[in-house]
Amino acid sequence: MRLDQLQSFLAVVETGSFQAAARRCGVTQPTITRQIQALENSLGIQLLHRSNRAKLTVAGDLFFRRAHRICQEWQAASAELKAMGNGQQQELCIAAIHSICRYFLPTLLPRFRQAFPQMQLRLTALGSDRALKVLQDGLVDLAIVMGDRHFLKQPEWVIEPLYTEPVQVLMAAEHPLAVNERLTWEELARFPHVVFKDGYGMRRLVAEEFSRRGLSWQPALELNTPDAFIAVIRESEMVALLPHSALKQACHDPTLAIRDLVTPPPPRQVLAITTRDRLHLPPVTQLLTLIRQQAAHESSLS
Structure with a gap:
């Protein structure tokens, strides 16, 4: 069962004919006929009476309500995914080390809010180990941590260096x-x-x-x-x-x-870690850019 088959079925029911359904869907009438037949074959039951006006069978009437909800859910999901790709997701969850929470984010958050005024930020200050754990568990979108040879990188993670400091x-x-x-x-x-x-x-x-x-x-x-x-x-x-x-x-x-x-330790490296699918979301990209800019500005003043 495919989405286009469901859409053809709904079009036939709502317009009352295969010809009108074909016009609505922008396909030929034989295409509509084949899609309805394939749908009925996959379900193993007849959904429509073939007559001058297409009418629902008892099974078709039951299935119509379900099919309508399935298509509505699909449309809603598609709209939400499109909005997320355009940076219109409802919230962004971040787990970050305390220096980021205390000294970086308060300065740059007003600029972030200008770009995404409707987005709710959820920020939690954690040590690096705990921040990586909540990222691994899918509880946050982004972890900002101290670089450490001890943490185990997950296959789906992408690690972005942000800055170093003495x-x-x-x-x-x-x-x-x-x-x-x-x-x-x-x-x-x-x-x-x-x-x-x-x-x-x-x-x-x-x-x-x-x-x-x-x-x-x-x-x-x-x-x-x-x-x-x-x-x-x-x-x-x-x-x-x-x-x-x-x-x-x-x-x-x-x-x-x-x-x-006299012999300083290696500079501390601060990393942003997220998953491959989140890395290119506009809010994540913007936040990482602002952190890099803030770090570069403060480095120039040191």
């Missing part, structure tokens, strides 16, 4: 290490650290850098938002390794100090 050390302005312009890993190993919780890419990056140098480190407090890091570090001798974007607020705070490392 990792720096945050401490209180009165911290003993603040007298140095650059710090060594050995110096950092002497002090307790504020760290991200398990499941965050930055936690693994820091642990691997200390391990690679044969140094032990002291994770003293686990947090999951940059703002919480700043509040704790301001009042203690703890230090933290954080990406540059998470230090924007601290740059202008005289009670805090930001220092580079």
Whole structure:
């Protein structure tokens, strides 16, 4: 059973003749006849009485109501898919690391809303591992995460690099290490650290850098938002390794100090991950473009 057969059947019923149905559908009358015959053969029952005016059989009357609903659903589905392809989907769900949620999206969302004023955004701040899990489960359209050699790429995923940024050390302005312009890993190993919780890419990056140098480190407090890091570090001798974007607020705070490392870790890479079918949806394309533009602008100001 094919859609064109259903459409021919409905046209015959609604116009009352095979000839009028052919005119409505833009085909020949023999074509309409063949489609009705094929439909009846596939169902194994006669749907129409052949007479001067086409009339429904008992089975045809029952089937007509179903066929009408099937065609309505098809038209509705086609309209929704066309609207989605034109960027008119109802919502866009994003799972992103905290620095994206806190420092990038608030700046660029007004421009995004101008392009898609009717769209509802659903944004959830998560660590990279959890963001990838909800993407894998189909709960979000887009995950923005920290690049990590540990995550397992799924066959349907497309990975788009967005930007890279340096990792720096945050401490209180009165911290003993603040007298140095650059710090060594050995110096950092002497002090307790504020760290991200398990499941965050930055936690693994820091642990691997200390391990690679044969140094032990002291994770003293686990947090999951940059703002919480700043509040704790301001009042203690703890230090933290954080990406540059998470230090924007601290740059202008005289009670805090930001220092580079003599041998810095690799820059943190931020990736957008979505599925192949979503990558070319206009809202996803626009959002990724705006994030890249914002990152390039902030990099030029650094």
